[in-house]
Amino acid sequence: MGPISSTITRLYGPRGWLALGAFAFVLFVIFPLLSLVVPAGNPLHISAYGVTLIGKIMCYAMVAVAMDLIWGYTGILSLGHGLFFALGGYGMGMYLMRQIGRDGQYKADMPDFMVFLDWKEFPWQWWNSDQFWWALMLVVLVPGLLAFVFGYFAFRSRVKGVYFSIITQALTYAAMLLFFRNNTGFGGNNGFTDFKRILGVSITTDGARIVLFVITGAALIGTLLLGRYIVTSRLGRVLTAIRDAEARVMFCGYNTVQYKLFIWTLSAVLCGIAGALYVPQVGIINPSEMSPANSIEIAIWVAVGGRGTLVGPIIGAGLVNGAKSVFTQLLPEYWLYVLGLLFILTTLFLPQGVVGLLARLKGRPA
Amino acid sequence: MSGTVTHAMSGAGSAEATLGRQSTGELDVTHGVVLYLEDLTVSFDGFRALNRLSLSIDVGELRCVIGPNGAGKTTMMDVITGKTRPEAGRAFFGQTIDLTRLSEAEIAHAGIGRKFQKPTIFEHLTVFENLELAMKADKRVRTTLFARLAAAERDRIAETSRLIRLDAAAARVAGALSHGQKQWLEIGMLLVQEPKLLLLDEPVAGMSDEETERTAELILSLAGRHSVVVVEHDMAFIAKIARRVTVLHEGAVLAEGPLADVQNDPRVIEVYLGR
Numbered sequence: 001m002g003p004i005s006s007t008i009t010r011l012y013g014p015r016g017w018l019a020l021g022a023f024a025f026v027l028f029v030i031f032p033l034l035s036l037v038v039p040a041g042n043p044l045h046i047s048a049y050g051v052t053l054i055g056k057i058m059c060y061a062m063v064a065v066a067m068d069l070i071w072g073y074t075g076i077l078s079l080g081h082g083l084f085f086a087l088g089g090y091g092m093g094m095y096l097m098r099q100i101g102r103d104g105q106y107k108a109d110m111p112d113f114m115v116f117l118d119w120k121e122f123p124w125q126w127w128n129s130d131q132f133w134w135a136l137m138l139v140v141l142v143p144g145l146l147a148f149v150f151g152y153f154a155f156r157s158r159v160k161g162v163y164f165s166i167i168t169q170a171l172t173y174a175a176m177l178l179f180f181r182n183n184t185g186f187g188g189n190n191g192f193t194d195f196k197r198i199l200g201v202s203i204t205t206d207g208a209r210i211v212l213f214v215i216t217g218a219a220l221i222g223t224l225l226l227g228r229y230i231v232t233s234r235l236g237r238v239l240t241a242i243r244d245a246e247a248r249v250m251f252c253g254y255n256t257v258q259y260k261l262f263i264w265t266l267s268a269v270l271c272g273i274a275g276a277l278y279v280p281q282v283g284i285i286n287p288s289e290m291s292p293a294n295s296i297e298i299a300i301w302v303a304v305g306g307r308g309t310l311v312g313p314i315i316g317a318g319l320v321n322g323a324k325s326v327f328t329q330l331l332p333e334y335w336l337y338v339l340g341l342l343f344i345l346t347t348l349f350l351p352q353g354v355v356g357l358l359a360r361l362k363g364r365p366a
Numbered sequence: 367m368s369g370t371v372t373h374a375m376s377g378a379g380s381a382e383a384t385l386g387r388q389s390t391g392e393l394d395v396t397h398g399v400v401l402y403l404e405d406l407t408v409s410f411d412g413f414r415a416l417n418r419l420s421l422s423i424d425v426g427e428l429r430c431v432i433g434p435n436g437a438g439k440t441t442m443m444d445v446i447t448g449k450t451r452p453e454a455g456r457a458f459f460g461q462t463i464d465l466t467r468l469s470e471a472e473i474a475h476a477g478i479g480r481k482f483q484k485p486t487i488f489e490h491l492t493v494f495e496n497l498e499l500a501m502k503a504d505k506r507v508r509t510t511l512f513a514r515l516a517a518a519e520r521d522r523i524a525e526t527s528r529l530i531r532l533d534a535a536a537a538r539v540a541g542a543l544s545h546g547q548k549q550w551l552e553i554g555m556l557l558v559q560e561p562k563l564l565l566l567d568e569p570v571a572g573m574s575d576e577e578t579e580r581t582a583e584l585i586l587s588l589a590g591r592h593s594v595v596v597v598e599h600d601m602a603f604i605a606k607i608a609r610r611v612t613v614l615h616e617g618a619v620l621a622e623g624p625l626a627d628v629q630n631d632p633r634v635i636e637v638y639l640g641r
Contacts, residue, residue: 235511237495241488248486251447252500252559253474254510262507 011228020221027217032210048209052281055213057321058220059278064301064313065223066270071299072307073231074263075243077161080168081271082295083175084143088272089285090179091138093192096203096280098130100196112194113187123185132199139276140269147268148261155257155264169292176290191286198280209281216277220314223270227310230263239263240308300343306353315354393477393562394461400425400563400593401446406455408441408617415441416452417617423563428589430604430625431597433614434637439597440483442614443565447480448473459563471505479561483568485548489541493532493551496540497523500555522558530554531580546577553584564594570603582606613637 012020031054035046063085071077097111106115110122128134150171154164182188195203202208230236241249242256249256279285288294297320305316320342327335350357393400401423408416416438423429433439444450445457448470457465463476488496501519503509527533530550535543540551549569556564569585570578578600585607588594598604604611608625613634621631628634 230511233511234498234513235507237488237491237499238510240490241499244488244490245486247449247470248482248488248555249499250470251474251480252505252555253471253502254499254505255469255471258507259510 007229010232011225020224024217024221027221028214032214035210036206048206051206051209051213053325055209055216055281056278057318058213058216059274059281060298060301060321061314061317062216062220062223062274062277063271063298064305064317065220065227065310066267066274067298067302068307068310068313069227069230069239069263069270070267071302072309072313073236073243074239074260076260076264077165077299078168078264078267079165079292079295079299080170080172081267081298082292083168083172083290084147084268084271085275085278086175086179086285086287086289087143087146088139088275089279089289090186090192090275091142091272092135092276092279093195093285094126094129094138094186095132095135096195096198097192098126099198099200100194103196104194111187111192113182113190117182125185135276139272143268143272143275144265147265151261151264152257155260169295172290172295173292176287179287179290187286189287191284192279193284193286195280195283203280203283212277212281216281219273219277223273224310224314230266231310235259235262297339300339300346302353304342304346304350304353306350306355309353309355312353312355319354393459393463395425396461398425399423400427400460401595402456402458403442403446404456406442406445406452406457408438408445408450408452414617416445416455418455419614419618421612421619423593423595426590426593428585428594428607428609429596430608430611431595431614432599432601432604432611433620436616437614438617439614440567441617443480443567443597446473446565447478474559474561475505477560477562478565479556479559479563480565481549481552481556481567481569483571485545485552487540487548487551487555489539491540492537493527493540493543494523494536496551496555497526497558501558502560526554526558529557529584546573549573549577550581550584553581557588562592564588564592566594566596566598568598569596570598570600578603579606 008017011017031046031051034044035048035051038045040047063081067078067081100111102109104112104115106112108115110119114122122129154167159167178184179186179191180189186192197203198208231239238249238254238259242259246256275285275289301316301320302313303316304320305314306312320339323338323342324335327338346353352359399422401421403419403421406416406419407414415436419438419442421442431439431442441450445452446465448465448468452466459465459473459476459478465473465478468476488499491499498515498519501523503513503519524533524536527536530553532543532547532551532554535547540548543551549572553566553569566585570581573581582603585594585596589609596604596607605625610623611625611628612619613621613628613631615637620637621628621634623631
């Protein structure tokens with residue numbers, strides 16, 4: 001067997017690849033057809049709202065996979081992953097703000113909020129922000145560098161368990177307060193919105209929506225396969241070993257700080273990419289994305305779907321967010337209770353999440 | 367990397383030099399001493415766990431360390447493996463490697479393997495995978511991500527799992543093993559690491575008589591090829607394997623010598639029976 005074919009068989013068996021192929025077919029063929037070709041009156045037509053909703057959930061699913069790598073496999077619970085998602089979103093948002101050009105309310109060269117604040121020139125953070133390639137760099141580098149520096153100090157000081165979780169929670173909270181300030185230069189509590197174009201193309205057309213949708217789908221599948229490659233490698237087994245008995249891993253001669261730093265930074269970068277795909281589809285980014293509750297919700301998606309399974313968190317993100325969009329329309333004031341209850345029930349009765357339940361129903365141990 | 371000419375104990379030393387950042391210099395045992403502890407002192411909240419402890423272990427020696435609870439046996443192992451830093455004193459591996467300056471991972475690379483009191487294995491991985499991770503290899507992140515098992519490595523794992531009598535259980539999840547099997551797996555993990563010095567903290571705790579017997583054979587077969595330090599409470603087990611015994615008491619060496627001499631030492635009798 002060649003190295004490529006052996007890698008393919010290592011990632012998934014024939015049934016796994018078949019399921020993934022079917023998923024890709026639905027995303028890349030059926031969905032665009034139902035949205036673009038089938039006319040609006042037809043019951044099979046998928047509306048712009050539907051496309052955006054599923055696109056948004058796929059971004060969340062990417063975050064859930066990233067969270068599973070660090071929490072499910074390595075045993076490090078981050079309660080600040082929303083921060084990396086939001087930073088990726090802001091990186092893309094800056095570019096989208098520049099693409100508005102003179103079509104804003106004030107018909108000015110600068111974004112509306114800057115005109116409103118009577119700023120005459122762009123602050124330093126906005127350097128090069130009209131360049132798409134620079135936006136892509138920011139999307140990867142800002143969450144990546146922040147995670148690397150934070151992780152370096154936290155892991156080197158051997159901050160673990162609940163202490164680590166609390167610090168990540170504080171980090172995202174502090175960032176939220178920072179971004180709420182107008183002086184920070186990112187539109188304060190309103191954030192960025194009213195986007196018009198991306199790469200000169202209108203962002204509100206059905207065609208643009210579907211292109212973003214397909215790119216997001218490809219990014220999600222790519223994230224899943226990358227995650228699968230990592231967890232089936234020897235490095236993946238080292239991560240699981242760190243989760244189970246870190247001292248033994250060190251006495252085996254592994255520098256666990258470097259391993260944790262690698263997976264932590266990668267996880268943050270994946271969240272940044274997800275955030276960058278989220279913003280043009282949803283059309284808004286503001287500091288509430290950094291609220292502690294958002295980051296806790298990410299952990300709930302992973303727990304509901306099944307930790308340490310990669311596919312589980314995707315299912316979890318889909319189920320919880322699907323339920324959320326139904327509930328927030330029908331009984332908005334009860335959603336948080338439902339979410340809390342879901343988390344408690346999962347922890348008590350489904351320690352392996354939905355995927356574990358399915359495996360049990362099939363008669364296999366999870 | 368030290369540029370000095372050293373006489374490595376075995377050919378394995380040169381492989382270590384290629385490990386780049388993890389390199390800690392080669393083990394130099396020209397004077398026949400593999401481990402040298404001098405005046406080690408460690409205290410926790412005023413309690414002196416080690417009180418000017420001095421000890422040396424020869425190349426290929428099998429040494430048993432005994433002593434009542436709180437005598438400092440585990441703390442001594444913690445200092446040797448880099449988990450605890452001493453307040454005073456020196457700890458050298460061979461002539462040149464200063465253990466008090468290295469991290470746990472660097473000490474493991476230098477060639478010291480440790481078995482914990484409570485068996486510590488990777489419960490969610492299989493027996494085979496446990497041995498795979500422990501095996502001597504380049505353990506940096508990137509090489510580990512793209513690592514593939516060579517046929518020789520597979521053979522080495524198979525050979526070790528036969529030695530620890532877990533060849534039939536190679537595909538089983540380690541968490542499902544019996545207590546004694548877990549102890550053996552941990553010893554097997556140390557062996558594939560190819561250490562020059564093995565530290566075994568209570569290797570037969572919780573084992574059946576037959577398992578204990580088998581472990582004694584295993585440890586005796588290691589002596590000579592490796593230097594081994596065994597910390598144990600079980601005197602019957604000590605009697606089976608002991609050549610030279612060190613008795614620790616209140617963080618310092620109380621007596622040292624052949625088992626029979628030590629057992630008849632009035633100070634040792636007082637410490638063990640006097641209260």
